[in-house]
Structures are given as C-alpha cells and as structure tokens.
Amino acid sequence: MNLLHFINAFFSDSAHWHGYDGIPTRVGEHIEYTLEALALAAAIGLPVGLITGHTGRGGNALSLIATAGRALPTFGLLVLMTLLLGFGLVNVMIPLVILAVPPILVTTYEAMRSVDPSPVDAARGMGMSEAGVLFQVELPAALPLILSGLRSGAIQIVSTATIAAYVSLGGLGRYIVDGLYQRNYEKVVGGATLVAGLALVTLAVFWALTRFAVSAGVRRSG
Amino acid sequence: MAVDRLSLDIPDRSITVLVGPSGCGKTTTLRMINRMVEPSEGTILLDGQDIQQQPVNTLRRSMGYVIQNAGLFQHRTIVDNIATVPRMLGWGKDKARARARELMERVGLDGALAKRYPYQLSGGQQQRVGVARALAADPPVLLMDEPFSAVDPVVRKGLQDELLRIQAELGKTIVFVTHDIDEAVKLGTMVAVMRTGGHLAQFAPPAELLSDPADAFVEDFLGADRGIRRLSFFPATGLELLTGPIVAVDATAEQVAARDTAGAPYLLVTDQEGRPLGWSEPGELTAGNIRQAELLPYGRPFVAGTDSLRSALDCAVLSPTGWAVAVDAEGRTAGVVSQQTIGEAIRGAHAERRASDRAAERPQAGKDSRVAR
Ligand SMILES: Nc1ncnc2c1ncn2[C@@H]1O[C@H](COP(=O)(O)OP(=O)(O)OP(=O)(O)O)[C@@H](O)[C@H]1O
Ligand SMILES: [Mg+2]
Numbered sequence: 001m002n003l004l005h006f007i008n009a010f011f012s013d014s015a016h017w018h019g020y021d022g023i024p025t026r027v028g029e030h031i032e033y034t035l036e037a038l039a040l041a042a043a044i045g046l047p048v049g050l051i052t053g054h055t056g057r058g059g060n061a062l063s064l065i066a067t068a069g070r071a072l073p074t075f076g077l078l079v080l081m082t083l084l085l086g087f088g089l090v091n092v093m094i095p096l097v098i099l100a101v102p103p104i105l106v107t108t109y110e111a112m113r114s115v116d117p118s119p120v121d122a123a124r125g126m127g128m129s130e131a132g133v134l135f136q137v138e139l140p141a142a143l144p145l146i147l148s149g150l151r152s153g154a155i156q157i158v159s160t161a162t163i164a165a166y167v168s169l170g171g172l173g174r175y176i177v178d179g180l181y182q183r184n185y186e187k188v189v190g191g192a193t194l195v196a197g198l199a200l201v202t203l204a205v206f207w208a209l210t211r212f213a214v215s216a217g218v219r220r221s222g
Numbered sequence: 223m224a225v226d227r228l229s230l231d232i233p234d235r236s237i238t239v240l241v242g243p244s245g246c247g248k249t250t251t252l253r254m255i256n257r258m259v260e261p262s263e264g265t266i267l268l269d270g271q272d273i274q275q276q277p278v279n280t281l282r283r284s285m286g287y288v289i290q291n292a293g294l295f296q297h298r299t300i301v302d303n304i305a306t307v308p309r310m311l312g313w314g315k316d317k318a319r320a321r322a323r324e325l326m327e328r329v330g331l332d333g334a335l336a337k338r339y340p341y342q343l344s345g346g347q348q349q350r351v352g353v354a355r356a357l358a359a360d361p362p363v364l365l366m367d368e369p370f371s372a373v374d375p376v377v378r379k380g381l382q383d384e385l386l387r388i389q390a391e392l393g394k395t396i397v398f399v400t401h402d403i404d405e406a407v408k409l410g411t412m413v414a415v416m417r418t419g420g421h422l423a424q425f426a427p428p429a430e431l432l433s434d435p436a437d438a439f440v441e442d443f444l445g446a447d448r449g450i451r452r453l454s455f456f457p458a459t460g461l462e463l464l465t466g467p468i469v470a471v472d473a474t475a476e477q478v479a480a481r482d483t484a485g486a487p488y489l490l491v492t493d494q495e496g497r498p499l500g501w502s503e504p505g506e507l508t509a510g511n512i513r514q515a516e517l518l519p520y521g522r523p524f525v526a527g528t529d530s531l532r533s534a535l536d537c538a539v540l541s542p543t544g545w546a547v548a549v550d551a552e553g554r555t556a557g558v559v560s561q562q563t564i565g566e567a568i569r570g571a572h573a574e575r576r577a578s579d580r581a582a583e584r585p586q587a588g589k590d591s592r593v594a595r
Pocket of ligand 2: 367
C-alpha cells in the first residue's frame, strides 16, 4: 500500500463526491472557515499595521504582541475555548484568528516602515493630507509585502482549519479525524491531499491578486 | 539648534541659493518655508503674510517642492506623477494629464515617456519629472533641495541650463539648496553662504561673493580659483579682435604676403567658409600648397558675442601660440586675440566694475519672505 494508491482509491470512490460528507461540501466548509478567519484577522492586523507603520509608533509593543501570538499553541487554545464555551464556531475562529494576525500585522508594519522615505517626504511637501500619504503613496508601495503577509496568514489558516473537526465541525479535518478514528488511512491521506491542494490554490489566488492589484511600476522596481 | 536667528530677504522672481557645508542647516531653512519644519521662534513672511496664518496644506500646494532623488511615486506613470498636485487641487483627470504633458515638454522630456514608470527612467530624467511635478500647478514659489546632486556632471549641467531657461520663461521665485559653490554661482541671482548653526556668513550676488568674500570662511568655501571663476561674469564682447592675421586655405601668394605685416607673429589659416583650421608662421606658408597637417592646433575657439572673459582666457591658454580664436554663432572666424590683450581687458573690466560699484546703489530686491529663528 503506497501513498499514491490511497490517494487514487479515495478520489475514485464515487461515494466521496456526494452528500454532507462529500468532497464538495467539505471543501466548501473549509473555504468558508478560512475566509471568515482571514477576514477577521485582516480586519485586526491590517489597520493596526498600517497605522503603526505610517506613524512609526508602537513598533516594539507590536512585535511583543506578535511573538506572544505566535507562542500560543493553537490546538491548546481550541481545547481551552471548548472547555470554557462549549462546542461552536467561535471556538475555532478565535485560535485561527490569533494564528493569522501576527504574520499579517508584523508584515504590514514592516512593509510600511520599509517604504522609501523620499516619495513620502515629497508627497507631504506638496501638500498631500496624511490620509493621502498613507493610501496613495505608502500603501501602493507597500502592497506586495502586505499581500505576502496576508498570504502567509491564509496558508496557515488553510492548514490549521482542520482543527474544526475536533470540535464536531466540518471542513477537510473531518476526513483526517474520522479516518484516524476509523483506521481508514485512505480517508486520512485523501483529506491531507485536499488540504495541500487548497494551500496551493491559495498561493495561486494570491499570485493573481498581486498581479492584479500591484502597480507594474512597483512590481518591477522592487 | 539647527538654525539660529537667521534673517534673510528672498527676492521675488529670481533664484536664491542657500549654500554651505554639510549640516549647516540649509535643508532645515528650506523646510521651514513650507512648514515641513516648524520654527520654535520667529516668523516667515510671504508677500507680507505670516505663513503660519494659512492651512499648512494650502501653503504647500502653492509651493513646488523638489528633493534630491526626485522622490517620484513608483506606482504611478510619469504623467500621473506630474499631475499629482493639480489632481489634489480638484482638476479633472484629462485636464491634469494634458497639463502634465505640457510640462514634460517644458522640462525637456520626450512625450513618449508619459506612460512609463519611474524605474524605466534615468536619474536625470527622473529629476526632470521631479521639476515638472513641482511646476504642475504653476506655483509662484519653488523650493529645491539639492535637486541635481545625484546625477553626473554632464547631466547636471544640462539640468542647470534647463532650470535657468525655465526661470527666465516663468519668472518663479526659487529657493535652491546646494553644497556645490559652482552650482550656486552659476544659478544664483543671490547666494546665501551659511555656516554651521544656520548662521548667515554672506548674502550677495555671486559676482560680489567672488570679488569681496565677507570673511575667511567664505573665502575658503569659494576655493582657490575664485579669481578665474569671477571672470565668467565679464562678457568677452569688449575684446578688440584682430582680423589681419587670417588667411584662407586657398589664398594666393599676394594675399599671404599682404597678411604678413598684420601685427601678429602667427597667421590663422581658415577653410573657405572661414572656419579656423590652425596656426602657421607666415614664412612657412606657400600659396596653393598649405598643408593642414602641418598647422599648429588652435585649441578651442570662443564665441565672441556670448562667451565670457573666462572662456576667452581659457582659449588663449589652451592655444600653443598664446592667441585665442573668436568665432561667431555659426563657427566662422570673427578674429583673433592675444593673451596680452585679454589680460588688459580683465584689468579694464575690474576697474570699470569698481567704478560702477561705487556709483550704483545695491540692487533693490522685491522683498517677500523673511526667515528668522
Ligand atoms: N529632524 C531633525 N531633528 C533634529 N535635528 C536635525 C533634524 N534634521 C537635521 N537636524 C540637524 O540639524 C542640523 C542641520 O541639518 P540640515 O539637514 O538642515 O543640514 P544641511 O545643511 O541641509 O546639510 P546637508 O548638506 O548634509 O544636507 C544638523 O546638525 C542636523 O544634525
Ligand atoms: Mg540638506
């Protein structure tokens, strides 16, 4: 029994393509958790990173928080949340968001700090408002790095969202958890393959996003 | 304290250069004018108004600002970079871009570059874009902080000439920071030499700076050859040119013989159009058989109508015969002049300058801004 055989067996079984435990449903759930967690993490990490990066203040506090966030064990947190709050989506979201905020926050901050200071000085000197400086000068220049921070966060969420299955939720973790429990390795390998595939899709999405959103002048000069 | 109790009257519609050693407070002074640095004490008046009275961004939009590395927005095309301030002032996109293209032409940029990004331009071209961007909303005042210091000397000279031309056409009030005294002397209507702490060492027109440095600091800063450099302020138009010792390459024996007595030890041989070819001793010329390869080189000619005594002297020094060749705008020989005659003209010009300095009052500048701290 080799890996490819498991993969082949899993995907060629037509039973795996229908119903509440079918691949489309599980992939859909997984994407849903990922998008929700990413949106929440971005809603926290981006504004804080943009503003601290723009003003240059709070960099130390920020890296402290980020390090603390990285040190928190995601799975432990999930268990703790479940003990405190019972089963539910919130318990999954909190650890996933805490996982993704540090890369987004720190990268955004660093991206803003590493913007060439002379266009910023020129923009201020020609009478651009602070918001104008942030959104029209710094953000477009920092965008490639900011997107790479979001990408790291997204990949981490995609791979970690499997934990949802431990608290009776869906997603691709279902296959892995159930497969392990049932000693059905075909299912485990299939689930893991799908997670890896989804991570690759995430990379592709961010690649396309970068091509679309980042100005050609920044992409090629940096 | 970076700049301490500096008081300066910057004349309208001319170029005022702030020059001084690194760290003397030039940038700080310049940035106080557009309030990028707020003075802890004192006032800056623009057209009699305290600049603190108006909103800071309104003030800045009325002043063009050019910095050392141009500071272009990498994510915007060249036209959109130049159109920045007009867009901030609420112009429509098409109008702002049309204006940007107009300015590209004014600063000598090929229109084909309009859709390019800054990284696709050379340093000199980027700097031109920086100047165009600062001029886009037609501000009366232009602040420039070492705008040409990061480009090579040839490109820098081109940019300086361009700035002088633009200034002549548009009549802006320009405050220009540099640490290069040659640039200051070339560009400045008035030059402020500053020393550490933002103290003013001397504020004078460049010719006066070169002839009468206020103290040892200024003299030292001007460098060793200020006498020679000062000659660039004296035109060569007054030089008495000799047209006698000149023969065309196809001259007849009689013509050569007639030129022999013209009062110069050498004869200048020209081609049929009158362009200089080289010098020869009169006895060595044989009509109809003048060999160009055997002529002595003439170095470099100066343009009689427009060049300065400095160029004339330089040409005479370059020429192995000690005689300079003057040409007209088309390159045809206008006459020749010896080192001795140039030396007399220099002495004469000095005497004349002294006399007129005594007679004339100091130039009346339209006072409009005062920097004090
Ligand atoms: N933001 C700042 N805060 C405090 N001091 C400053 C600041 N910027 C400059 N200085 C100090 O003020 C003094 C004058 O600096 P400034 O930048 O005006 O010099 P400069 O004449 O423009 O020099 P350079 O030719 O090197 O550009 C220097 O001693 C500098 O260290
Ligand atoms: Mg400076």
